[in-house]
Amino acid sequence: MPPIGAYIHFPYCLKKCGYCDFASFEPPERRIDHKGYADAVLSELSARGVALDGRRLESIFFGGGTPSLWEPAELGRVLEAILARASERADEVEVTIECNPSSLDEARARAFAAVGINRFSVGVQSLDRARLEHLDRLHDAEGAKAAVRAALATRVSGKGPRVSADLMMGVAPSFDAASHETAEDAAREALELAALGVGHLSAYQLTIEPNTRFGELHRQGRLPLVGDDAMAASFLAVSASLEGAGFRHYEISNYARPGEESVHNLGYWRGHDYLGLGCAAYGTLSSRDASRTAVRYRNAPNPEVYLSRARAGDFTPHEREHLEPSTRLTESIMLGLRLREGLDLEGRADALGVEPWPAGRRRAAERLVAAGRLSMTAGRLAIPRDAWLFADGTAARLF
Ligand code: SF4
Incomplete structure (x- = not known):
């Protein structure tokens, strides 16, 4: 079985x-x-930990929410139990914590490193005061840089926890176009973070989700937005700048210095299983029979409900979805084509026992190759980097 993450x-x-x-x-x-939250996650681990049997644990990711608010000793208890429960482990299991600058100083970063965190992912989002305020962030640019420096301070002689920073592109704090982030702004901020010493950067486009305050403002026509052209210009400028600074643009929204890629997220993009624990967590686990199906589950999304069920030992998923092999292949196409390395379509289809090339997919792939939107080599598909702006449409044509 392929490796697994948690x-x-x-x-x-x-x-x-x-x-x-x-x-x-x-x-x-x-x-x-x-402590109560850690106890709940530990009980869930007792109930679901069998999923780790016979699998090599590669990565553990504490996400949220803001896991950097969790008392390091309590997070450490959970981490220790997961590592102990694993039947096999990678030589160095990647252990990431997502951090907000408002809850990460040097003492806290050291406390997390002391309990086993070896990768910090800091939610910087922007280095501009107006854009940070617009995003409702509690930190300012100096606070963001201080948090990144605090995480980096846990490293000794170039060794120790790896550090990543997140940026959000396309933020428009007002309808005045002068306030909108430009491609130059986006590239400058990415390079400023790179110069601090992070080995990994994520640069996401702001997306408007319906059940949010931004979604409501958008419905009312009251949310300023940058246009598609400006967003594309920022994407290209960040990519060119970071590639020029020694980072590899290895996934549509992610950049890494050599060896600094996110093992955990590579697992998602490569279609590996992950055990999800905690309120609202998703997990995806392959069946152990010959069906090559999988189950995706989601825990209760409300903390009080999750905690009270955990106290009763009830870990019945809030949602549960059965994934047929053909659905799993479609997901692999969607996720794998986000990677620069692309997807071994034929290998993945073979592992899932499904046909890689139904006639419609082959015709679509040939047309995409002719249009320069796809490359195909020995059963491996990839989207050329200069066609990443069209990646969603490209992948959809191959479903
Ligand atoms: S985006 Fe804001 S509210 Fe959402 S998880 Fe991050 S810090 Fe919390």
């Missing part, structure tokens, strides 16, 4: 950002039951 969701944030549709909640009376 994802642990921590659902609390100090403040809900206007664009966010993740399962994130301001804790009641600003109080988080750190």
Whole structure:
């Protein structure tokens, strides 16, 4: 069986950002039951840990929410238990924590490193005051850079935890076009973070989700947005700048210095399984029979419901989806084509026991190759980097 990852969701944030549709909640009376949440995740691990049997654990990812709010000792208890439960482990299991600058200083970064975190992912989003305020972030540019430096300070002589930073492109704080992020702004901020010493950067486009404050403003025509051309210009400028600075644009939204790629996210894009633990966590697990199907489940998305069910030992998923091999192949096409390395379509189809080349897909692939939107070599498909702006449409034609 291919390797497996583990994802642990921590659902609390100090403040809900206007664009966010993740399962994130301001804790009641600003109080988080750190130990109670760890106990709940540990009980869930006892119930679901069998999924790790016979699998090599490659990565553990604490996401949220804001897991950097979790008391390091409690997070450490969960981490230790997952590592102990694994029947086999990679030589160095990648252990990532997502951090908000407002909850990461040097002492805290060191405390997380001491319990086994070896990768920090810092949610910078922007280095511009107006854009950060518009996004409802609690930090300013200096706070963001201080958090990145705090994470980097855990490294000694170039060794130690790896550090990544997230940026958001296409933010428009007002209808005044002068306030909109330009391609030059986006590239400058990416290079400024690179110069601080991070080995990995993610640069996402702001997307408007329906059940958010931004979604509501958008419906009312009151949300300023940058145009598609400006967004594309930022994407290209960040890519050119970071590639010029020694980063490899290895996934549509991700850049890494050599050896700094996110093992955990590569697992998602390559279609590996992951065990999901915690409130609102998703997990995807292949069946162990010969059916080559998989199950995707989601835990209760409300923290109080998750905690009370956990106390009762009830980990019945809130949602559960059965994935047929053909659906799994479609997902692999969608995710694998986000990677510069692309997807071994024939290998993946063979592993799933489905036909790689139904007539419609082959015709679509040939047309895409002729149009320069796809490359095909020995059963491996990839989207050329200069056609990544059209990646979603390209992948959809191959479903
Ligand atoms: S900090 Fe992150 S998870 Fe929390 S509300 Fe903001 S975007 Fe969502």
